Amino acid sequence: MDTSFNKSTGWSLIIGSALAIGTMALHPAGGNLEHIIQVSIPLKIAHTLAIFSLPFILFGFYGLKIALSGRWRLSVLAFIITSFGLIAAMLAALFNGLVLPSFLESYYNPTGSESTELRTVVNYGFVINKMLDYVFIVALCVSVFLNSVLMIIHHNSFKYLGYFGIFIFFMTVVSFTLGLEFTSLINFRIFVLSVAAWILFTGRALLKHNK
Numbered sequence: 001m002d003t004s005f006n007k008s009t010g011w012s013l014i015i016g017s018a019l020a021i022g023t024m025a026l027h028p029a030g031g032n033l034e035h036i037i038q039v040s041i042p043l044k045i046a047h048t049l050a051i052f053s054l055p056f057i058l059f060g061f062y063g064l065k066i067a068l069s070g071r072w073r074l075s076v077l078a079f080i081i082t083s084f085g086l087i088a089a090m091l092a093a094l095f096n097g098l099v100l101p102s103f104l105e106s107y108y109n110p111t112g113s114e115s116t117e118l119r120t121v122v123n124y125g126f127v128i129n130k131m132l133d134y135v136f137i138v139a140l141c142v143s144v145f146l147n148s149v150l151m152i153i154h155h156n157s158f159k160y161l162g163y164f165g166i167f168i169f170f171m172t173v174v175s176f177t178l179g180l181e182f183t184s185l186i187n188f189r190i191f192v193l194s195v196a197a198w199i200l201f202t203g204r205a206l207l208k209h210n211k
Contacts, residue, residue, distance in 0.1 A: 006209045009063020013203030016056030017196040023050040024189045024196075033104055033122060040101035047097020054086045060203060061143070067209055068150040068158075078146035085139025092132035100125060133183045137172070140195055145169040147202075158205055161198065168194050 026046040028039040036043065061082045068075040100122070107118060148165030151158035172182075172191065180187055 006206050009060045010203045010206030012056045013060030013199050016053045016060055017200040019049050019053030020192060020196040024192050029185055036101055037104050043097055043101050047093040050093040051090055054090055058086055063206055070154055074146055075150055078143045081139050082143040085136045088132045088135035092129050096129040130183045137182055141169050141172050144198060161202055161205060165198050168198060
């Protein structure tokens with residue numbers, strides 16, 4: 001594969017992971033409807049960064065798919081799963097980080113009679129966002145696992161990343177089994193930062209990959 005392509009996709013992963021880390025650093029804590037309106041600006045900035053990071057990450061995973069392509073083409077499956085997860089992440093960021101605060105700024109009135117109905121609509125949106133988050137988490141976990149297995153089997157230079165990715169996968173599975181709430185901000189932040197670290201180091205590895 002063209003070395004320049006490795007470099008472009010490697011840098012894309014690095015940029016995407018940096019933007020994802022920035023998103024988690026800027027993301028304000030959740031709260032009631034009044035609090036969401038108060039933090040609407042940092043909320044919008046954080047989720048705009050999140051959406052902006054996704055094309056970089058997807059392009060980087062496309063380069064990883066090619067770098068790890070082997071006899072069974074499992075890297076293609078991993079790329080498709082990644083795409084589903086990133087689409088879910090885009091929708092979650094759009095609805096929860098951009099649509100929701102704009103909607104509340106237009107319609108929320110703490111003394112109005114519509115408050116109860118509005119809270120019901122917002123709670124429905126929270127449930128949708130939670131399900132999208134879980135699609136993202138599961139898809140990224142499976143993708144990281146598949147890519148990590150391929151790294152261990154086919155590429156000595158990627159092996160340490162393979163073991164790191166499998167560690168992330170099993171820690172996530174154990175956490176799910178123990179009933180950890182992954183959609184709470186702190187747990188979601190830990191998950192995203194862990195995967196972002198794996199993506200960052202994978203980008204660095206692609207920069208040096210000469211297949």
